Amino acid sequence: MLNVDKIRADFPLFTHHPDLIYLDNAATSQKPKVVIKALTDFYERSNANVHRGIYALSEMASAAYEAARSKVAKFIGATSASEIIFTKGTTDGLNLVAQSYGLANLQAGDEVLVADFEHHSNFLPWQKVCQLTGAKLKFFGSDASGFISKEEWQKKLNQKTKIVAIAHASNVLGTITDIKKIAKLVHAVGAVLVVDAAQAAPHLAVDVKDLDCDFYTFSGHKMLAPMGIGVLYAKEKILEVMSPYQLGGGMIESVSEQEVIFAVSPEKFEAGTPHVAGAIALAAAIDYLQEVGLAKIRAHEIALSERLLSGLAKNKRVKLLGEAQASERTGLVSFHVDGVHAHDLSDYLAKNNLALRAGFHCSEPLHQSRSCGATLRASYYLYNTEAEIDTLLEKLEEAINYYE
Numbered sequence: 277m278l279n280v281d282k283i284r285a286d287f288p289l290f291t292h293h294p295d296l297i298y299l300d301n302a303a304t305s306q307k308p309k310v311v312i313k314a315l316t317d318f319y320e321r322s323n324a325n326v327h328r329g330i331y332a333l334s335e336m337a338s339a340a341y342e343a344a345r346s347k348v349a350k351f352i353g354a355t356s357a358s359e360i361i362f363t364k365g366t367t368d369g370l371n372l373v374a375q376s377y378g379l380a381n382l383q384a385g386d387e388v389l390v391a392d393f394e395h396h397s398n399f400l401p402w403q404k405v406c407q408l409t410g411a412k413l414k415f416f417g418s419d420a421s422g423f424i425s426k427e428e429w430q431k432k433l434n435q436k437t438k439i440v441a442i443a444h445a446s447n448v449l450g451t452i453t454d455i456k457k458i459a460k461l462v463h464a465v466g467a468v469l470v471v472d473a474a475q476a477a478p479h480l481a482v483d484v485k486d487l488d489c490d491f492y493t494f495s496g497h498k499m500l501a502p503m504g505i506g507v508l509y510a511k512e513k514i515l516e517v518m519s520p521y522q523l524g525g526g527m528i529e530s531v532s533e534q535e536v537i538f539a540v541s542p543e544k545f546e547a548g549t550p551h552v553a554g555a556i557a558l559a560a561a562i563d564y565l566q567e568v569g570l571a572k573i574r575a576h577e578i579a580l581s582e583r584l585l586s587g588l589a590k591n592k593r594v595k596l597l598g599e600a601q602a603s604e605r606t607g608l609v610s611f612h613v614d615g616v617h618a619h620d621l622s623d624y625l626a627k628n629n630l631a632l633r634a635g636f637h638c639s640e641p642l643h644q645s646r647s648c649g650a651t652l653r654a655s656y657y658l659y660n661t662e663a664e665i666d667t668l669l670e671k672l673e674e675a676i677n678y679y680e
């Protein structure tokens with residue numbers, strides 16, 4: 277069991293907003309003191325650019341930055357730290373893969389497959405690359421719970437498929453996709469598997485080697501770390517032959533007026549000054565999550581999902597968008613209410629200190645495929661309590677009655 281009171285005390289935001297019920301963790305999480313301290317410590321004690329200076333301060337900053345990379349590698353089970361590229365976040369990671377791998381490996385007649393539940397970040401980069409190369413972008417349809425059937429896989433996946441890009445967990449349905457199973461299907465047709473882990477890495481213990489995906493990308497800010505730092509993992513053999521799409525300082529072996537030899541990975545993919553403090557603070561966030569215990573956090577989220585799902589089921593006007601069981605989803609539930617707009621509900625809830633997201637959650641095709649308008653999304657994390665879920669259910673009932 278988590279000691280939620282103790283955990284909440286680690287998050288200064290809750291001291292400044294004691295009445296806030298923060299249920300928008302899928303958008304971004306709050307930050308514990310240790311993460312904020314890692315950021316300020318870097319700027320107060322170690323600030324220098326990395327891999328550029330041969331003086332002690334720069335070497336100290338470089339060592340801390342590389343130690344953060346090794347921590348991330350270990351956290352997700354990568355074979356080596358050189359498979360970890362620091363990015364701005366998931367969007368940046370997916371654009372990197374689309375521009376660097378996609379552009380170089382797609383041509384007219386090829387197909388890229390994504391699911392109907394993708395965040396815009398995991399299909400707009402593919403849409404663009406398909407437009408540029410003449411490849412075709414196709415969508416898997418998912419069932420009411422957010423699972424893709426065996427028949428759908430058989431129907432859509434074929435020898436023309438070159439890339440499958442899919443969310444490990446949907447930011448609207450919450451549903452967790454079985455990446456390990458999918459990797460086998462994708463590799464059997466010779467395609468690569470790109471995983472958008474924005475909603476998975478903060479919640480699930482991950483081993484990329486075991487999943488056998490080719491690319492795995494996530495954002496620090498959804499897992500207690502600062503905004504502006506993210507991770508792209510890719511298999512070493514792919515990174516070795518992949519070209520960078522951003523060029524500049526810090527990523528070359530040698531350069532002349534007409535030619536360049538790039539450095540090896542990961543430097544090759546990190547042109548310009550990286551978010552050094554962010555990477556170090558991400559390492560602090562990983563330490564914090566591991567100290568609390570990922571398994572305990574997961575059990576806590578499942579308990580909160582069960583409570584919320586059973587509470588919502590009592591009102592027949594509440595319709596879930598995503599019918600997965602608590603154990604099949606990460607810590608979020610999306611829903612709408614017959615006859616009341618999600619923005620009105622969210623407004624009422626906000627006036628009662630409840631912070632939830634309302635709208636399409638950057639997944640418009642999903643809402644279109646479900647013929648559904650805007651939805652409300654409650655997303656929780658290690659510091660949320662059962663009492664907060666109960667308040668949400670109580671205030672939601674009030675809001676529904678109010679707008680009747």
Ligand SMILES: Cc1ncc(COP(=O)(O)O)c(C=O)c1O
Nearest residue numbers: 365366367395397447472474495
């Ligand atoms: C599933 C999913 N993919 C991608 C993103 C984009 O993440 P970021 O804005 O951190 O780049 C999000 C953000 O909500 C997400 O939920």
